[in-house]
Structure formats: C-alpha cells, structure tokens
Amino acid sequence: MSDIAIKVEELGKQYRLGEIGTGTLAHDLNRWFAKLRGKEDPFAKVGEVNDRTSKGSSDYVWSLRDVSFEVKKGEVLGIVGRNGAGKSTLLKILSKVTSPTTGRIKVDGRIASLLEVGTGFHPELTGRENIFLNGAILGMTKTEIRSKFDEIVDFSGVERYIDTPVKRYSSGMYVRLAFAVSAFLEPEILIVDEVLAVGDAEFQKKCLGRMQDVSRNDGRTILFVSHNMAAISNLCTSCVFMRNGMLHNAGPTEQIIEEYISFGRQNAGEIAGSDIVYANKCPQAYFSNISILVGGEITSSIDIKKDVQVRLEYVVTVDDSLIYPSIHLLDNVGTVIFATFNGPSATVNVDENFGKPLKKGKYVSVLTIPGNFLNEKAYSISAFLVPLDVTQTSVVENALSFVVTDTGEMRKEFGGDWIGLLRPKMSWMTAKLN
Helix, strand or coil: CCCEEEEEEEEEEEEECCCCCCCCHHHHHHHHHHHHCCCCCCCCCCCEECCCCCCCCCCEEEEEEEEEEEEECCCEEEEECCCCCCHHHHHHHHCCCCCCCEEEEEECCCEEEECCCCCCCCCCCEHHHHHHHHHHHCCCCHHHHHHHHHHHHHHHCCHHHCCCEHHHCCHHHHHHHHHHHHHHCCCCEEEECCCHHHCCHHHHHHHHHHHHHHHHCCCCEEEEECCCHHHHHHHCCEEEEEECCEEEEEEEHHHHHHHHHHCCCCCCCEEEHHHCCCCECCCCEEEEEEEEEECCEECCEEECCCCEEEEEEEEECCCCECCEEEEEEEECCCCEEEECCCCCCCCCCCCCCCCCCECCEEEEEEEEECCCCECCCEEEEEEEEECCCHHHCEEEEEEEEEEEECCCCCCCCCCCCCCCCECCCCCCCCCCCC
16 A cells, blocks of 8 residues: 555445434444444435435435545545535545445545544634644644744734634635645645635635645645546546436546536426426417527536527427517626527528528527637526517517536636636737838
8 A cells, every 4th residue: 555545445334314323222222232242233224315306215325335546656636526425434534534334445545534624623712723733633743833923924814813813704814824834744645625716816815825735746646526627627636526426427538528528418407398487478489498508419518618509399389470589698696798689680690590480390509609708607597489470479488597607728827716707818910020
C-alpha cells in the first residue's frame, strides 16, 4: 500500500429511520449476541437503497452500500453526485466522524477535514485561539502552528478580526479561516466538502490555487466534493460518481463529468398528455408533448457548450387555423430571459408552414438555443400556442425546467459564479492602428 493513500473496501453505512441510535433494545441485543458468536450483523442484510425520490417500506436505509475504490498519494479525487447520493456520509466515515456499518478503510497519512463551516471551532474563542485549537486537534505541535500562523492569517484575509471571537464572524469569514487552517497545517490527506460555495469568487480562486499547489508541489492527497463542475474539472485528476449511496462509476474527470451531466436523460425533460397543465387553453389547438433535447436525447441537465432544442408537439383541431408556437425562457428567479413569439408580420422564417393557415392534424415545432449562450443556472420554459385572437392563447406556465452546467473549459482559472443573465462565447478582433 506504499503508493496508496486511501483504500476503501466494500464500505456500507446503514441508518434506521425515525429512531435514535441503533433502534430498539431487542435489536441491540440481537446485534451484540451475533457479534459475540462471531456472526454477521443480523440487520446488515435488510434495508433499501438510499433513493430519496421514492417512498420506501423498510425502516432501514443504506446511505452507503458496497463502495470500493483507491486513492493514490498525490491524487486529487473529485466526488460528484446529486444531493442525497452519499457523498458527505462517505467523507464523514473517512474523517472518522461516524463509523461504517460494513467494510473497512485503510488510510496512510494524517487526515484534515473541512466538512462543514467552522467544524472544530469554538464560537467563544478568538480566531487566533481557534487556529491553535484546530491545529492541536489535527495533531500539530504548538511550534508547528506558530511557524505557519502568519501564512494562515494572511491567506484567510481576516487579520483585522483575528483577536475577535469567531461567533461574530460572518459565514464567509468562518470558512476562510477554517480552510486556511486545514490547508496550511500540512496534513497528508485533505478532505474538502462543498464549503467553498460560501466564499466569494476571489476566495474560491485562492482556495483552488492552494489545493493545486499542495497537490502538485507537496504531493498531498485531496478528496474534493463539489457541484461546481468547473472547479472539479480544473482541480481533479480523476472522479467517482455516487448515486443512491453506491459507486455508479469511476474514471477520468472529463468522462465522469460528462456522465454526471447527462445522467437521467431517460425520464427528465419531458411532459405529455394529461400531465400538461394549462393556465389558459386555446379552442383551436393544444399541446400533446413538450420536451427538451440535447443531441436528440431528452434531458434536463445541459452541458453549457451543447445546443439545446425545445420541441413542441401540438394538435390543431380546426381547419385553416393560424397558430404561432412560442416559448418564454425564465431564469431561476422568474426573470424572462427572452420570448420567441413571431407574429403574422414576421419577415424571417425558415419554416414554410410558419404564418400560414394549418389544416387539422399533428404538428411539431423545434427551437434551437445555441451552445455557449446561456449562463450556468437553472432555467424553466413556459410554452404558448398563439391564435389570431391572442386572448385565447394556450398557456403552459413553467412547463419544464433544466439546469445548465459549466464543465470548466471556458474558464480554467475561475470557479465562481459568472456575472450576467446570458453568457455568450464571443470573439474579439484586435488590430494595431498605427
């Protein structure tokens, strides 16, 4: 295990819902008796996978199940997955915050964890005192902490408040100081959960730079959990993809990011038939299907560089009806980014049927939103079928939603939010005037 920093073998963590501890006294006695006889935990074989989207019938849930992987020394491993996939549970077991139900872990080196804002900090103590306290918890001597103290304070950017009790710190100041302590006290293994989201863009950039530095130059191992694919792409050499408490896949960062973004294309990004709810309905036409597609596949998770197609299928019920399909694209706070409606006076149309009376029957209209146009946000679409009498327009508000995710290719040096409602990829031309 000389070149392996962490080895996880068939790791599992089981919880009993609605109970404190392991459950009833009878269950505890059964477990103790089985352990005394050298037998397996009798409740280790029961329970359901951790699928938060469905209602279960068992009191036992596997937050993690049969997870196995290795992390080499000096490797930066990204851990991705939806909320509830088991990422934080995995990190808490690795950090010895909680113990596993099954399996085992081999660790070669000292671990420092940054799982939650201010973990290990005492609110009544000052920033200075907490640096020494946290350093001692991590196993550092007072001499080691003193030698790194100035660097920690300078990196955190809270020098003015270093002798102020941390209970008066903002969440951003908390995470700055907490990360600085973990990053500069030289553990062999650094575990970082989604805490960098609290910091501002400047601090996120500093943190990513520091993690790159300690990995490449000092040869330390980092486990990094984030929903920010730009940060994962920029920092990690390999990734694991967690799903429902199990290891779905592991491999090179680019491959896993692509799989994570495109996951769930089977059932998401589409609404049809009776599931379509109208705020107003046109007597001449109605929707039969509304869907979002990337590369011909239905999805609600979009790679920022890919074209997005909005497909409207509708039925015209009255001959010679003038029907104009349209959508509104809204951001996550309900701001209309754009509206596509083109009325009878539209001068640019590539669709020969657009603006002409339609016979009874089924029709489909497809709108393409180009890649590298939308920002990294959550969006929704409202769909419309507009007749000549606009008061009779078919309206489906917030028909579908989707998320645009940045893989990091456009902005290698920055992992924070990008300003603006849109984010088109444009070209500049520069010429010398004289």
